[in-house]
Amino acid sequence: MCSKRLHSGLTAFIVLCLSINPVFSQSNSTLQEYLSTRDSLLKVDSLLYFDRGETLNEDELRLESYLTSLQREMNGHYKAEHFFPPARNFYVSKAHIESTPLFKILQKMPKGGALHLHASAMGDVDWIIDRAIETEEMYVFWGDDDTDTYLTGQLHAFKEGQAPKGFHQVAKINREDPQFRGQLRSLITFENAMDQDSVDIWKEFQAVFQRIGRFVYYEPIFVDYITNGLQILVEDNVQHVELRLPFQGNLYNLENERNPDRVDDFVVSMNAILNNARKLDPDLTLKIIHAELRFKDQKTIREDIQQTFEYRKQYPEWLRGYDLVAEEDNGHPTLFHAANFLMLDSLEQASGVELPLYLHDGESNWASVDNLYDAVLLGTKRIGHGFNLFRFPSLLELVKHKDICVEVNPLSNQILGYIRDLRNHPASTYLRRGLNCVISSDDPLIFDYRGLTYDYWAIFLAWELDLSGLKKLSKNNLLYGALTEEERQKALVVWENRWQSFVKNTLEQLPE
Ligand SMILES: [Zn+2]
Structure with missing residues (x-):
């Protein structure tokens, strides 16, 4: 609560300064004054940031420094390549x-x-397909066009002889059709959704x-x-x-x-x-x-x-x-x-x-x-x-x-x-x-x-x-x-230990 008041107070302070103090006007300021004003604005925004309360120990600061330079290097490379993976189709990258x-x-x-x-x-999709093949009573709607009730690739367990028309035993289809596995996989995932504009994704x-x-x-x-x-x-x-x-x-x-x-x-x-x-x-x-x-x-x-x-x-x-x-x-x-x-x-x-x-x-x-x-x-x-x-x-x-x-x-x-x-x-x-x-x-x-x-x-x-x-x-x-609060406190202790081990182990394995 206290920190929230502090931030809104700082914002108000900066806004006030910008409106009444001539130093904050660009036209009459020296470069040093200009940069100082600029820093103040950046500072106010950084104080709003969601992780402002996090403090890092010495090891964490070392890892942060490594990760930040890794990030700079990677983003620099992507910029030079004119290909930034997080801006493109996930499956391509x-x-x-x-x-x-x-x-x-x-x-x-x-x-x-x-x-x-x-x-x-x-x-995991491959786990699903393996298990469907192994499960004798698992059937798949296959070989017929989609109906109002069933879709190609729809899985369902049935007693022997009770599967509706169009359903076939998964194990049997898999034995008979070498393409089956790949086709079922693409019906369950978006792995081939390279051109999402062409389909109604929902x-x-x-x-x-x-x-x-x-x-x-x-x-x-x-x-x-x-x-x-x-x-x-x-x-x-x-x-x-x-x-x-x-x-x-x-x-x-x-x-x-x-x-x-x-x-x-x-x-x-x-x-x-x-x-x-x-x-x-x-x-x-x-x-x-x-x-x-x-x-x-x-x-x-x-x-x-x-x-x-x-x-x-x-x-x-x-x-x-x-x-x-x-x-x-x-x-x-x-x-x-x-x-x-x-x-x-x-x-x-x-x-x-x-x-x-x-x-x-x-x-x-x-x-x-x-x-x-x-x-x-x-x-x-x-x-x-x-x-x-x-x-x-x-x-x-x-x-x-x-x-x-x-x-x-x-x-x-x-x-x-x-x-x-x-x-x-x-x-x-x-x-x-x-x-x-x-x-x-x-x-x-x-x-x-x-x-x-x-x-x-x-x-x-x-x-x-x-x-x-x-x-x-x-x-x-x-x-x-x-x-519950009890579960939360217990989980946080576990997490903190794991986090510190992660930091330590990662530092140990970094290239010299
Ligand atoms: Zn959701």
């Missing part, structure tokens, strides 16, 4: 990104958490969810699938994960196509997943934000909120919040559901538990899409995306004042066509204005990459961040994560 020493360093960097991930799109995106949804939520596969996704994150040095998915998980098995009352089984599965993941990282924390689809009607959402309160009461250790997801420009505006969210207070009083909101909003290029006003007014804890927040000046200040963290997904925004050149991503401005953000990958399975390192690589170069910025972004995942 993916292999190059992996080959850089910066990528190797950022892979090892403790990233705190991944707070914006959709469970059905978090894993239509493609939603089609992928339809293709893999019944694979992911097939009960015998679900635990292994999420475990594999967590393994990828652990290998990428992520220690806290929040997944958006329907809390009951929509699990099915061959005896029971879909039964939302099976929430107990879902929680058993989640416990098994956490158990598996803790063998990879004993300190890993995993939470769920229940996610419904924003295009559902008000009655469905009302019932869903009421049901989620029940689940929250029963499973507070797992269920940490509520969100509405899917394409914002095509679904209902958040205002359409506001009346339902306004019930939260009375439901909280009646149930004795809170259901915090973590609303996806602002994922739009349209100036008229103003869902963010509703997200903030309805009390969202964090904002999922917040891409168009820059259009709403007073709201942006309110987000800062209320310290609402923005979940930024740089490569997702680029791949889905919200921005081409990541240097101009609005989150760079948010950080400079003192908003707190976290970095996540949204749907890395569909975007065909693993972990968060690619996102950090792109923004480190595009937003010209320093180590202090990386450190704050990483720590923010725990500061703004849906954790």
Whole structure:
């Protein structure tokens, strides 16, 4: 609070100086006076920066100095080449990104958490294809044209002899058609999305969810699938994960196509997943934000909120919040559901538990899409995306004042066509204005990459961040994560130790 007053005081001071002091007028000043005024303005802006409170120890300062010169060298090279990867199609540069020493360093960097991930799109595509081939009862819609119900490449488990027309056993198709694997891969990912202008990217995106949804939520596969996704994150040095998915998980098995009352089984599965993941990282924390689809009607959402309160009461250790997801420009505006969210207070009083909101909003290029006003007014804890927040000046200040963290997904925004050149991503401005953000990958399975390192690589170069910025972004995942205070403090201790080891080890391995 105190530092906020200080910054607004400084800004006011500079504005006052500029208006009344002749020294601040360019025409009558010496070069020295001019430079001093210029420095003052830069200083005021630097005091607003989101990582202003971070202090670095001697080792961190040494690493910062190395990374800053590496960044200068890389950006200088890209400038000379007239090819800056974060401004171009990700898939063109993916292999190059992996080959850089910066990528190797950022892979090892403790990233705190991944707070914006959709469970059905978090894993690895090759793992999915291998498992689909190995699973005798897994079928794929193949060889026929898409129908209103089924899409080519749509996976589903069926009892023998019960698969609808057009579905074939995955193992059999794979044996008979050498092209199958590659074709299925390209139907599940955007690996071939080199020319995004030629396709309706959201239509493609939603089609992928339809293709893999019944694979992911097939009960015998679900635990292994999420475990594999967590393994990828652990290998990428992520220690806290929040997944958006329907809390009951929509699990099915061959005896029971879909039964939302099976929430107990879902929680058993989640416990098994956490158990598996803790063998990879004993300190890993995993939470769920229940996610419904924003295009559902008000009655469905009302019932869903009421049901989620029940689940929250029963499973507070797992269920940490509520969100509405899917394409914002095509679904209902958040205002359409506001009346339902306004019930939260009375439901909280009646149930004795809170259901915090973590609303996806602002994922739009349209100036008229103003869902963010509703997200903030309805009390969202964090904002999922917040891409168009820059259009709403007073709201942006309110987000800062209320310290609402923005979940930024740089490569997702680029791949889905919200921005081409990541240097101009609005989150760079948010950080400079003192908003707190976290970095996540949204749907890395569909975007065909693993972990968060690619996102950090792109923004480190595009937003010209320093180590202090990386450190704050990483720590923010725990500061703004849906954790209890006890969990948060414990996680921060783990993170701090890992961060210092990372700094030390990286310094030891630097070239002389
Ligand atoms: Zn999302």
